[in-house]
Amino acid sequence: MLPIQDYIGFQLLQIHRAHRARAEAALQKLGLHTGQEMLLFQLWKEEGMTPSQLAACLGVEPPTATKMLQRLERAGLIERRTDPEDARIVRIYLTERGRALERPVLEVWQHLEARTVANLSPTEQALLRRLLMQVSANLS
Amino acid sequence: MLPIQDYIGFQLLQIHRAHRARAEAALQKLGLHTGQEMLLFQLWKEEGMTPSQLAACLGVEPPTATKMLQRLERAGLIERRTDPEDARIVRIYLTERGRALERPVLEVWQHLEARTVANLSPTEQALLRRLLMQVSANLS
DNA sequence: TTCTTTTTGTTAGCCGTCTAAATAATAACA
DNA sequence: TGTTATTATTTAGACGGCTAACAAAAAGAA
Numbered sequence: 293m294l295p296i297q298d299y300i301g302f303q304l305l306q307i308h309r310a311h312r313a314r315a316e317a318a319l320q321k322l323g324l325h326t327g328q329e330m331l332l333f334q335l336w337k338e339e340g341m342t343p344s345q346l347a348a349c350l351g352v353e354p355p356t357a358t359k360m361l362q363r364l365e366r367a368g369l370i371e372r373r374t375d376p377e378d379a380r381i382v383r384i385y386l387t388e389r390g391r392a393l394e395r396p397v398l399e400v401w402q403h404l405e406a407r408t409v410a411n412l413s414p415t416e417q418a419l420l421r422r423l424l425m426q427v428s429a430n431l432s
Numbered sequence: 433m434l435p436i437q438d439y440i441g442f443q444l445l446q447i448h449r450a451h452r453a454r455a456e457a458a459l460q461k462l463g464l465h466t467g468q469e470m471l472l473f474q475l476w477k478e479e480g481m482t483p484s485q486l487a488a489c490l491g492v493e494p495p496t497a498t499k500m501l502q503r504l505e506r507a508g509l510i511e512r513r514t515d516p517e518d519a520r521i522v523r524i525y526l527t528e529r530g531r532a533l534e535r536p537v538l539e540v541w542q543h544l545e546a547r548t549v550a551n552l553s554p555t556e557q558a559l560l561r562r563l564l565m566q567v568s569a570n571l572s
Numbered sequence: 573t574t575c576t577t578t579t580t581g582t583t584a585g586c587c588g589t590c591t592a593a594a595t596a597a598t599a600a601c602a
Numbered sequence: 603t604g605t606t607a608t609t610a611t612t613t614a615g616a617c618g619g620c621t622a623a624c625a626a627a628a629a630g631a632a
Binding site: 309312313316342343344354355357358359362378380381382 | 609610611612613614619620
């Protein structure tokens with residue numbers, strides 16, 4: 293009969309919201325919204341991926357990726373090209389403006405990550421990572 | 433230059449999504465959506481709270497609480513009553529149907545919490561809780 | 573008393589997320 | 603060949619979440 297605030301599930305939810313709020317504030321200066329940088333991370337690593345592949349990398353359903361891609365396209369950061377060999381397939385490429393965001397976004401994330409694990413020793417950080425991996429496996 | 437998947441921030445996001453998906457699946461059988469049960473938890477503890485108070489308990493902005501309350505009202509689980517002494521203030525009360533959900537929702541959460549911390553010893557669970565509290569403080 | 577400020581709540585509009593259903597094109601089979 | 607099944611993507615519509623702007627009521631000040 294624990295109060296809801298003591299559940300780890302509740303704690304995770306609160307942390308997620310706080311983390312997103314921090315990310316939103318920092319990404320806003322770059323004209324991005326939280327989550328969009330995830331897609332860009334994948335594209336900086338490899339262009340020409342399909343919406344489905346991107347969705348899988350992000351752990352998201354295809355319609356979610358579609359919507360995010362529409363907004364990124366409208367923002368002029370990516371472009372769609374239909375695959376010449378299979379007209380069902382769409383391939384996503386970065387525009388110049390999309391490529392230019394790599395460094396500043398990386399800095400935002402590194403800064404946020406540092407803040408997230410502040411006051412934790414390297415040992416504790418490794419431990420947290422391991423425990424979260426177990427939780428992740430439990431919920432998959 | 434870590435891949436994004438190795439960031440703790442990314443791990444937290446994935447865990448949150450997995451956790452929400454599990455909660456959604458279980459709550460769906462009760463006619464609820466993820467997050468709504470949080471509001472109900474507060475009301476089961478104390479009725480007559482105002483939207484602002486509820487938002488604060490949930491760590492959410494007032495407009496978010498307003499929307500959730502509208503949906504819960506439409507679903508017949510809560511009702512609004514204007515405070516007789518101060519017409520600005522709205523007080524939220526449960527309906528019979530809202531009260532009836534306490535036990536089944538609690539069971540859903542206990543079950544999900546057990547799954548979340550499965551394969552973790554009591555020591556590890558306490559450790560995880562402590563580390564998450566630190567992360568939470570870092571991001572606040 | 574009347575005007576201004578503060579407080580409370582809601583509306584509007586955006587984004588991420590989901591499921592279910594529609595669309596379109598390729599593949600497979602009879 | 604023509605019909606059916608499968609695959610890739612998008613659309614529609616719901617929900618949680620946010621900020622900014624609005625409305626209404628109470629409190630305070632002149």
